[in-house]
Amino acid sequence: MSEREPFEPRIVAFFCNWCTYTAADLAGISRMQYAPNVRVIRLMCSGRVDPQFVLSALREGADGVLIGGCHPGDCHYQEGNYNALRRFEMLRLMLRDFGIEDERVRLEWISAAEGDKVQRVCNEITEAVRARGPLHLTVPSDGTAAEAETGSNVQPLELVGREA
């Protein structure tokens, strides 16, 4: 991958439908400005964030991943955000052993009323990742230019849905 100059971090954000995504809407309606580096993906619940989603985002070129869910006790599905937390804590430890710094992957509880927190957290992770620089993954390739561009024999990702 060619070096991006000047470096602008790419952040993928997984926001839950009931709290954090609504908060992002509130931030928008309230005309709060925040870093455009964050690409938001809406999920029904932070508990739906499979660790595979986080790794896929990093694999596909994200420099950081943000997960947003309801505050503890407020989950629309009772337990979803706790499951997100359990997976996140273990994933964070594992990512350290992959050489991926803590600043690149973040979990935040943001209620539907906290548009300002969306603004703050998006700005913070963007700047934290900017300070760390681009994430350099080395995925399989035999070194030929064609393979380097297409990512070699890597299969297209189909993370959602069932097999036919």
Add this chain to the structure above:
Amino acid sequence: MKPKVAFYWCASCGGCEEAVVDLAEDVLAVVEAVDIVFWPVAMDYKLSDVEALDDDELAVSFINGAIRTSEQREVVELLRRKSGAVVAFGACAWLGGIPGLANLSSATSILEFVYRESPSTPDGDGVRPLEETEVPEGRLVLPHFDEDVRTLDQVIEVDYYLPGCPPPASLIAQAVTAIVEGKLPEKGSVLAPDVALCAECPRADTKPEDLKVGAFHRPYEVIADPETCLLAQGIVCLGPATRSGCDAVCMRANMPCTGCMGPTSRVIDHGAKALSAIASLIESRDRDEIAVLAEQIVDPVGTFYRYSLPASLLHRRVDAASATTSGSAKS
């Protein structure tokens, strides 16, 4: 005419070869049904014998081991040309296997450790393997040691996958039978059942409906009850995230599943899915408590990606080029 078959090994331990022998008397039926034309570990054929074959003359090549050197790449590329079908045989060929954990380190740091830093290496002799060496008798060459470990299908096209470390004899026999009878499934299939291991575990009935774990243990730390679900005893067992087909031999021997059968077809990244399955069991809603339990998984990459690091989404440690030999894995 009997179908011609080749066996080859790459970065592997020899256990997969052993598994073929483990067919016991069934191996005679295999030898009866097919013509083995290349099997370096067991029979005296030369690479030139393979080179002399027509393209696609081999019905099938069974290739075990991950790919780490130029020699392995050259031979598997040759076998690919000569074979109608290639079977990635065992966890290493399919997913990278145990040798794949070397992707936590750089090639340089591995060579540095083995030829300089290891306690059994004499200090200061400065001897390193060179790819080319001139000696009075002529020029000697060694294969190139690649920067990373790759799975077989990251190097050549693979038609089928036989999982396991090593593949269970029953699955090998079924695969060979399918090949001989020409009843092979869709290309790209993993030749094993496509459900999680818990489905065939003899302890499945003791797995609680709402399984929660208050502390994780490593197998040596506790004496496991031989009847009860190992996860329910806090022992990290990857059964819920691993493919069945091994007849749960480890659980029958009172040991947890370490994931050698790989993931089911709905999973992209075995380690991430295994992590997800285990983390969800943590019996706490408190961030600090959860962190304490998560830290009880010593060496998470080695635990969840024990057989699949090269096939994983991240493939290798990000800064492996500058990492030390041991990576940051806790000892």
